[in-house]
Amino acid sequence: MNRKRALISDAFKVKKIRNETQKFGAVSEGDGPTDIRSTLETLMKLFPRKLFNDTLPQIVVKHQLYSIHNDKTLVDKELNKLREQGELLMFQLGFDADAFGLVFASDYKAKVLAGEDGRTTRATVEKFLEKLPSPCTELSFSKDKMLRELHFTDSEITQLVKSGVLTVRDAGSWWLSIPNSGKFTKYFIQGRKAVLGMVKKSKYSEVLKTELEERRTTSLVKFHMKYHIHDIVGAEMVESISTTSGTLLRFVDS
Amino acid sequence: MLGFLTARQAGVDDPLRLRRAESTRRVLSLKLNPDRDVDRVHGNGINTIDIDAVEGRYMLSGGADGVIVIYDLENYSRKQQYSCKAVCTVGRSSRYVHKFSVETVQWYPYDTGMFVSSSFDKTMKVWDSETLKPAEVFEFEGNVYSHHLSPIARKHSLIAVGTKDPKIQLCDLKSGSRIHVLQGHRSEILSVRWSPRYDHILATASADSKVKVWDVRQASGSLFTLDQHNGDKSKASSEAVNTAHNGRVNGLCFTGDGLYLLTTGTDDRMRLWNSATGENTLVNYGKVCNESRKRLQFTVSRGCSPEFVFVPCGSSVAVYALHTGELVTTLRGHYNNVDCCEFHPDYQELYSGGKDCNILAWVPVPRASDVEEESKSANQAAADQSSVNPAFQDAWSSDED
Numbered sequence: 309m310n311r312k313r314a315l316i317s318d319a320f321k322v323k324k325i326r327n328e329t330q331k332f333g334a335v336s337e338g339d340g341p342t343d344i345r346s347t348l349e350t351l352m353k354l355f356p357r358k359l360f361n362d363t364l365p366q367i368v369v370k371h372q373l374y375s376i377h378n379d380k381t382l383v384d385k386e387l388n389k390l391r392e393q394g395e396l397l398m399f400q401l402g403f404d405a406d407a408f409g410l411v412f413a414s415d416y417k418a419k420v421l422a423g424e425d426g427r428t429t430r431a432t433v434e435k436f437l438e439k440l441p442s443p444c445t446e447l448s449f450s451k452d453k454m455l456r457e458l459h460f461t462d463s464e465i466t467q468l469v470k471s472g473v474l475t476v477r478d479a480g481s482w483w484l485s486i487p488n489s490g491k492f493t494k495y496f497i498q499g500r501k502a503v504l505g506m507v508k509k510s511k512y513s514e515v516l517k518t519e520l521e522e523r524r525t526t527s528l529v530k531f532h533m534k535y536h537i538h539d540i541v542g543a544e545m546v547e548s549i550s551t552t553s554g555t556l557l558r559f560v561d562s
Numbered sequence: 563m564l565g566f567l568t569a570r571q572a573g574v575d576d577p578l579r580l581r582r583a584e585s586t587r588r589v590l591s592l593k594l595n596p597d598r599d600v601d602r603v604h605g606n607g608i609n610t611i612d613i614d615a616v617e618g619r620y621m622l623s624g625g626a627d628g629v630i631v632i633y634d635l636e637n638y639s640r641k642q643q644y645s646c647k648a649v650c651t652v653g654r655s656s657r658y659v660h661k662f663s664v665e666t667v668q669w670y671p672y673d674t675g676m677f678v679s680s681s682f683d684k685t686m687k688v689w690d691s692e693t694l695k696p697a698e699v700f701e702f703e704g705n706v707y708s709h710h711l712s713p714i715a716r717k718h719s720l721i722a723v724g725t726k727d728p729k730i731q732l733c734d735l736k737s738g739s740r741i742h743v744l745q746g747h748r749s750e751i752l753s754v755r756w757s758p759r760y761d762h763i764l765a766t767a768s769a770d771s772k773v774k775v776w777d778v779r780q781a782s783g784s785l786f787t788l789d790q791h792n793g794d795k796s797k798a799s800s801e802a803v804n805t806a807h808n809g810r811v812n813g814l815c816f817t818g819d820g821l822y823l824l825t826t827g828t829d830d831r832m833r834l835w836n837s838a839t840g841e842n843t844l845v846n847y848g849k850v851c852n853e854s855r856k857r858l859q860f861t862v863s864r865g866c867s868p869e870f871v872f873v874p875c876g877s878s879v880a881v882y883a884l885h886t887g888e889l890v891t892t893l894r895g896h897y898n899n900v901d902c903c904e905f906h907p908d909y910q911e912l913y914s915g916g917k918d919c920n921i922l923a924w925v926p927v928p929r930a931s932d933v934e935e936e937s938k939s940a941n942q943a944a945a946d947q948s949s950v951n952p953a954f955q956d957a958w959s960s961d962e963d
Contacts, residue, residue, distance in 0.1 A: 380846035381887045405808055405829075544849040 344386040347376050348396075348410065354535040359495070363423055363488050365415040369401070369496075370408040371542035372535070400447050400483050402475070403493055406543075408447075411486065420473060423487055429471040432464045436473060451480040495530045496539075502528040503536040507546055507559045514558035517548075586866040588910040588926035592881075594895045599645040600913070600921040603631045606663075608915030610859055611904045612677075614669040615713055618908045620649070622677055623915060624664030629653055630679055632691065633921075635906070646923070650694060658696050660685070665706060665856065671713045678721060680706040686723060688735065700733050700740065704750070708857045711735075712756035720778065722764050724751030724857075730766050732778065744776050746784050752812045753857045757837065759820025765837075767811035772804065773825050775840060786840040788825070790833060807831060813858035817869060817884065818907075824871060826860065828852050832873065834884065845887040851875045859902035863910070872912055874900035879914050879924075895922050 351373070352366040373383050387410070390396040397416055399409040417437055424430040439458050454460045460468075465482075468474045472487025486492075506523065507515050521533050529536065537557070540546050546557040566583055569575035606627040613621050613635070621633045630652040637644040652659050661683035670676035676697070680686040682705045687696040704726025711721050719735040720742070730751055732742035749770035757763035763785075764776045774784035788806040807827025815824045816837065823837045832850040834843045850873055852858060860873040862884065869884040872893075879893040879900055898917035905912055912924040 374848070379886060379888055380848055381844070384844060384846050 344373065344377070344383060344390065347373060348412075351376075351535070351538065352412075354532045354538075356531055359530055360488070360491060363419065364486065364492060365411045365419040367409045367411055367486065367489070367492060369539055369542075370398070370410055371406070372538040373542065375538045375541035375548070397484075398447060399485055401489075401493060402483070403497060409486070409489075416486070420487060424471060427471070429467045432460075432467045433471050433473055435464075436460070436468055448477055448481055448483045449474070454482075499529045499531050499536050500539060502526055503533070504540060504545060504559070507540075507557055512558075514556055516551075516553060517555040517557055520557065582865060582867045585863075585910055586868070589863050589866050589870055590890070591927040592891075592893060592910075592912055592924040593927050594893075594922060595925040595927075597643045598923045598925050600633060600923055601645060601648045602920060603648045603651060604629060604919045607898075607917035607919060608901060608921060609663060609856075610666050610902050611913055611915050611921065612668050613904050613906055613913070614674045615671050616669075616673055618906055620669070620674050621646070621904075621913065621921075622667045622669060622679075623921060624667040624679055624681075625919075626663040626917075627654065628660035628662060628664055628681060628683070630660075630664060630667060630689075650691075652689070652694050656694065658687070658694075660687070666708050666710075668709070668711055671711055671715075678709060678711060680709045680723065682706070684725075686721070686733070698735075698738060702731070703727060707751060708753045710754050710756050712761050713758055715756070715761035717761065718778075722754040722756065722766070724754040724766060724768075726750045728768070728770075730754060730764075730776075742778070744778070744784070746774055746776075747772060752810065753814040755814040755816060755823075757820045758816050758818065759837075763837075765814055765816070765823055767806070767814045767825060769810040769812075771807050771809060771811060771827070773806040773811050773814070773823075773835075775823075775837070788823075788833075788835055788840050788842070790842050792842050792844075806833065806835075812852065812854050812856065813860050813873075815860055815862055815871075817862050818864035822884075824860070824862065826850060826852055826858055826873065828854075832871070832882075843885075845885060847871075847882050847887045848889065850880065850882075854901075859904070861903055861905045861912075863905055864907040866910075872903050872905060872914075874903055874914065874916070876900070877916070879903055879912070893924055895924075896920065 348368055351368045355366040355368070357366065370387065374380050377383050387396065391398060395413055397411050397413050399411065401407045401409045420433060420437065424433045454465055469476065469482065472485065474482040475485040477483045506520065507513065517537065520537065525533060541548050541557065545560060547560050549556045549558060566575065566580045570577060570580045604623065604625040606625050608623050608625050610624045611621060619634065619636050621635055623631050623633070632649045633646045634649050635646050660679065660681040662681055664679050664681045667677060667679045670678070675691055676688060677691060678686060678688050684702050684705060686700040686702070686706055686709055688698040689695070690697050702723065702725050706723060706725045708724040709721050720732045721735060723731045723733060728747040728749055728751065730744040731740050732744070733740045747766065747768040747770055749768050751766055751768050753767040755765050757765065762777050762779050764778055765773060766776065767773045773788040775786055776784045787804050789804045790806055806825050807829050809828035811825055811827045813826035821837060823835045824832060825835065826832045830849045830852055832847045834845045835841065836843060858874065860871065863870040870890060871882045871884055873880050873882065877896045877899055881890045881893065882888065883890055896914065896916045896918055900914050900916040903912060903914035910926055913921055914924070915921040
């Protein structure tokens with residue numbers, strides 16, 4: 309019995325919970341100690357590097373983790389820990405107030421510098437990356453901060469925006485961003501719409517997860533099917549129900 | 563269970579521990595029981611229900627047609643099968659009935675002789691339960707979305723009223739005055755709630771996405787505004803600074819001890835706040851479907867550990883663990899949208915009302931009796947049909963025996 313967790317004995321809870329959440333069929337997630345880092349790495353492997361000619365670091369969207377681990381608050385806490393340790397960077401992806409992209413810091417720095425090779429803005433970008441407080445827990449920078457704390461001039465800020473490391477948020481403040489991520493956002497939204505459409509058009513608006521993974525994808529879906537499935541399950545656009553034949557995904561009307 | 567009882571007997575465990583454990587077990591086993599029913603009196607959807615704080619015996623319900631019904635929840639018949647009867651009704655035929663839908667009803671916190679109801683006909687009426695006539699009528703300029711009387715106040719008897727107007731009005735029951743006004747919001751006030759811990763702290767939620775906490779004794783504005791990003795200006799776009807939600811905030815509920823405040827918004831999120839500092843505890847409940855254009859009445863359990871939140875979600879009631887945010891279960895049973903739910907802390911029962919004109923009672927599943935008990939009760943049942951529960955049997959004997 310895990311004394312740390314509950315004030316009452318597990319024996320009390322077991323009777324009810326066992327009746328309600330009997331796991332049918334294949335149980336896909338292990339119930340062991342939540343290792344967010346290894347989940348992140350598994351999800352990153354699903355990211356198609358070749359599609360972007362290796363110019364983009366591997367991006368995972370935060371709510372994809374919610375589809376693998378049940379406890380969302382725990383996932384959030386672990387992610388904050390990783391960000392505080394300086395290993396992970398979080399970005400506001402822009403198309404949704406809640407969609408945050410996660411990239412390993414080392415990956416990000418390597419790709420940005422590789423992308424800046426041979427460009428006039430390289431020096432400024434290098435300076436910015438070095439000055440970036442590590443651990444960086446902020447998603448955006450205001451003009452105040454840029455001028456005073458980081459000692460950048462106006463023209464340097466323009467260069468950073470040109471290179472794609474900063475994107476305009478509002479007059480006088482900028483989001484931290486991934487250069488050339490526009491293509492990623494476009495393909496991501498297109499693919500998400502296509503996969504959701506596939507689920508919606510199925511009979512009763514539901515489809516088995518294994519069947520969806522094996523379906524032939526149109527040219528609109530450029531990412532791995534599993535990447536999109538984690539995304540729509542984590543964002544709660546489809547409901548994930550365990551049945552005797554595996555996990556069923558049912559479209560949620562909202 | 564026996565372990566808990568022995569530990570309590572021996573003094574190893576605090577008496578509260580056994581009580582909390584049993585309450586939690588009961589809440590985790592809430593189910594619709596065919597033996598428990600609530601009389602169906604409303605002809606239209608039910609917007610609000612309230613159980614009286616004094617005895618927990620009477621329940622008020624307000625409907626979309628302006629009808630108010632009082633039910634008796636106690637089971638004094640000696641049978642298992644019990645239907646909560648409607649004791650009296652303020653029906654459409656009454657002279658004083660509200661013209662449009664009743665949005666909020668609340669018992670007077672100290673006795674069931676009085677209750678207050680507010681409605682979309684821009685009035686708030688204070689009723690005498692004996693005669694079912696309003697003792698006082700407060701009129702407003704806009705639809706009244708919500709009102710609340712402080713459950714613990716001794717020094718004042720103010721009713722906080724949230725209407726279409728961005729100003730919160732405090733109506734005094736003793737004098738009938740309404741001059742005390744709280745200004746600060748920019749849009750209609752969807753929900754108001756007094757803190758169960760301090761009688762001068764009031765929380766208000768508005769359609770301008772902000773939740774403000776006020777001290778009514780102060781002349782200046784609100785104490786603080788809840789900020790979902792905890793002051794971290796970098797996380798949100800600049801319009802969303804200092805907002806509690808990314809949409810209208812339509813539900814407010816304090817936990818039983820008043821230390822935490824829960825808010826729900828039309829951005830499909832529910833947030834838990836520390837009520838003393840206004841800090842967002844960042845508990846992630848996931849997507850809590852919320853399409854209500856009016857106030858959403860949800861409730862928190864009391865006396866359990868861990869505490870549970872019961873939120874109406876579409877046509878079911880979702881039960882979340884308060885501090886971890888996990889979805890424990892979904893209570894399905896209504897045929898249409900659920901609008902309100904209320905927890906009965908003494909019996910750990912949940913009552914929910916919705917657009918299908920039903921109030922459903924979710925009752926903890928009774929313990930399965932042991933094999934020995936079953937055979938004994940089978941013999942008894944054959945001999946004596948009316949006594950199911952030996953606790954109701956008359957075991958009194960006179961001294962002369």
